[in-house]
Amino acid sequence: MPVLRSLRSQSDxxxxxxxxxxxxxxxxxxxTAVAAGAALAGALLLAGTASATAVTATAGMATAGKSSDHGxxxxxxxxxxxxxxxxxxxxxxxxxxxxxAVVDHSEGDLVAGDTLVSNFNDAANAQGTGTTIVQVSATGxxxxxxxxxxxxxxxxxxxxxxxxxLAVLPGGWVVVGSLPTVGGNPGTMQAGCLIVxxxxxxxxxxxxGGAINGPWDLAAVAKGGHAELFVTNVLNGTVAAAGxxxxxxxxxxVPGGTVVRIGLRLDHHEAPTVTSETxxxxxxxxxxxxxxxxxxxxxxxxxxxxxxxxxDTLGNRIAKVPNGFRRSQAAANGxxxxxxxxxLDGPLGMTLAPNGDVLTTNAGNGNIVxxxxxxxxxxxxxxxxxxSPAGAGALFGLAVAPxxxxxxxxxxxxxxxxxxx
Numbered sequence: 001m002p003v004l005r006s007l008r009s010q011s012d013x014x015x016x017x018x019x020x021x022x023x024x025x026x027x028x029x030x031x032t033a034v035a036a037g038a039a040l041a042g043a044l045l046l047a048g049t050a051s052a053t054a055v056t057a058t059a060g061m062a063t064a065g066k067s068s069d070h071g072x073x074x075x076x077x078x079x080x081x082x083x084x085x086x087x088x089x090x091x092x093x094x095x096x097x098x099x100x101a102v103v104d105h106s107e108g109d110l111v112a113g114d115t116l117v118s119n120f121n122d123a124a125n126a127q128g129t130g131t132t133i134v135q136v137s138a139t140g141x142x143x144x145x146x147x148x149x150x151x152x153x154x155x156x157x158x159x160x161x162x163x164x165x166l167a168v169l170p171g172g173w174v175v176v177g178s179l180p181t182v183g184g185n186p187g188t189m190q191a192g193c194l195i196v197x198x199x200x201x202x203x204x205x206x207x208x209g210g211a212i213n214g215p216w217d218l219a220a221v222a223k224g225g226h227a228e229l230f231v232t233n234v235l236n237g238t239v240a241a242a243g244x245x246x247x248x249x250x251x252x253x254v255p256g257g258t259v260v261r262i263g264l265r266l267d268h269h270e271a272p273t274v275t276s277e278t279x280x281x282x283x284x285x286x287x288x289x290x291x292x293x294x295x296x297x298x299x300x301x302x303x304x305x306x307x308x309x310x311x312d313t314l315g316n317r318i319a320k321v322p323n324g325f326r327r328s329q330a331a332a333n334g335x336x337x338x339x340x341x342x343x344l345d346g347p348l349g350m351t352l353a354p355n356g357d358v359l360t361t362n363a364g365n366g367n368i369v370x371x372x373x374x375x376x377x378x379x380x381x382x383x384x385x386x387x388s389p390a391g392a393g394a395l396f397g398l399a400v401a402p403x404x405x406x407x408x409x410x411x412x413x414x415x416x417x418x419x420x421x
Contacts, residue, residue, distance in 0.1 A: 075353035076370045076379040076420075079406055085417040086141045088410060093123025094132045097410035097417065099166030099176065099217075100349075100397035103135075107172030108199025109144060111137060113402050116144060117410060117417055118162040118176050121184070127293040128161030128181030128189060133174070133201070136417045145201030149180075154206030156180075158190025164298065164349065164397045165194065167220035169227050171268045172199025177215035179235070179294070186246035186288035189214065189239050194231070194262075196271055204271040211260040211279050214238070217350070217397075219300045219308075221325075222266065226275075228325060229262040230308055234286045234296030242288040250289050257284025257297040257334070259310060259321060281321045283333040285314040291393075292363075297334075299350025299397075301358060303373055309338060309358050311347040316340060318347060318358060318371055339375040343367065349397045354404045361398055361409065366391015368398070368407065368420065383420055386413050 088097040099118035106112045114137045119130035135144040149159035158180035165177025174197040182188035193208035194215055214235025221228050236256030243251050263276035286296030297319070299311035308324030317340030321331050338358070345364030353359050357378070358371045366384035371377050384394035398409040406421030 074370050074379040075355050075357055075359070075404075076368065076381055076407075079381070079421050081421055082383055083419045083421065084411075084414065085419055086136055087415055088117045088119065088134055088136065088141060088417055089415050090119070090132045090134050090141070090143045090146070092132060092146065094119035094121065094130045095123065095125050095415055096121035096127065096130065096412050097415060098164040098396050098412075099162070100399045100408060100410055100417070101166045101168050101174075102399045102402065102408065103168055105170070105172075109135070109201060110168065110172050110174075110199045111135070113137070115399070115408055115417060116166060116168065116174065117397075118164070118166045120162055120164075126181070126184030128179055128184060130162050131160050133162065133166070133176060133197075141417075143201075145174075145197055145203075147195065147203060152195065152203055152206055154193070155208045156193035156195065156206050157208060158188075158192055160195075161192065163192075163216050165215045165218040165231060166397070167218055167229070169220060169264070169266060169272065170222050171266055173197070173266070173272055174199070174201075175218065175220065175229065177218060177231070179214045179216065181293070184293065186251070186290065186293050187239060187242050189235060189288075189294065191235060194218075194229070198271075207262065207274060210277055211258060213258075214294070214296075216294075216296065217298050217300050217311075219302050221302050225266050227264040227266055227272070229264065230280075230300050230302060230324060231260045231262060232284075232297040232300050232310060233258045233260060234294050234298075236286070238286050238288055238294060238296065246288045247290050251287040253285050253287045253314065255283045255285055255334070257286040257312075258282045258330070259284075259297065259300065259308065259335075261324065278328060279330045280308065280324060280327050281310065281319070281331040281335045283335075284310070284312055284319070285334070287314065298348045299360060301350045301352040303352065303358075304356045305373070307373070309350060309352075310335065311350045311360055313346050313348055313363060316344055316346060318344070318350075318360065318375075337375075338373075339371045339377055343369045343377045343380045349395060349409070351398050351400060351407075353400060359398065359400075359407065361395035362391075363395070364392055365389060366394050368395070368409070381420065383409060383418070384411055384413055
């Protein structure tokens with residue numbers, strides 16, 4: 001199968017093949033309208049910032065024809081070029097970009113068309129110690145927030161280590177997950193929390209305890225004055241099964257991974273209020289890992305019909321949780337299987353394409369894969385080919401570019417935010 005080949009040099013920042021509440025008021029801000037053309041330009045100009053260079057590659061579609069599920073062409077089949085974008089490393093040196101969230105509406109320091117990126121590692125490359133969120137625009141990278149565990153407005157067991165869980169809600173509220181460690185040791189992982197920030201990057205509350213236990217990724221759906229967060233968790237029994245020295249050997253696999261649905265009431269002037277918390281899926285395999293820190297259910301997306309899709313990394317499959325908005329009981333044993341094996345190779349990051357297909361990034365080979373709601377794998381392309389095995393450990397979070405004109409993704413091997421278009 002032909003692949004997309006990147007020509008850039010590899011970086012040695014990679015962590016491993018599978019790296020893997022008070023509610024203050026604030027002043028009213030009128031959202032700033034941003035022309036659609038400006039948002040599109042921001043996405044397509046990512047590669048022109050900093051010292052990055054565009055990489056043009058040949059198409060690498062596995063099946064770039066029609067998808068019978070929805071009568072249209074595959075989303076990825078439109079694209080053939082990987083452009084290397086700006087660095088995601090802020091002034092404090094944080095590494096390992098994980099979460100990606102595109103800003104839809106301008107509010108405070110948030111600018112429509114820009115992209116937020118959360119960093120999981122500190123400057124010493126210790127996993128679970130990153131404290132920064134950067135904002136990437138067509139003109140470069142700036143710091144959106146640098147968090148201090150001692151200054152958080154609520155509980156966050158273990159402190160701060162920002163994960164792939166990252167979303168921007170209406171009103172400019174930003175939600176980011178924390179799964180902290182001491183010096184990157186898997187045996188020191190603690191439950192962490194979700195941190196809510198305002199549009200100026202200031203933390204206003206935390207969501208912790210209950211079913212929140214190692215929030216690894218999340219998807220958010222908002223309507224009116226309400227939002228639902230769907231959060232994957234990877235620490236239910238994982239550390240207890242880590243073994244004598246989790247820094248040198250993988251832990252025992254335990255079926256403890258969960259998906260938690262959190263209901264939020266939104267208000268433009270006050271921090272979101274939690275209205276409900278429900279475990280909607282359980283039994284996903286998870287374990288500690290000396291290179292990846294922890295492996296378990298990661299990427300998550302909500303389909304057009306309300307089904308929730310989950311990247312089951314250890315199971316090498318995409319799981320489906322039916323009726324994600326309405327169900328009151330957890331789907332057991334890792335829920336249903338939408339698709340497994342084939343083009344998948346340790347799926348990690350996940351997002352939904354405009355046509356309703358599921359996009360996942362592979363931990364094992366640097367590929368992106370498109371899967372239909374019926375479970376057909378219809379397209380694949382290699383976004384990173386550095387390292388050995390080629391592309392392993394390079395990809396994590398991703399998002400659809402404004403107006404569907406590509407896929408924005410973080411590259412852990414180069415600490416950049418790149419564009420497939």
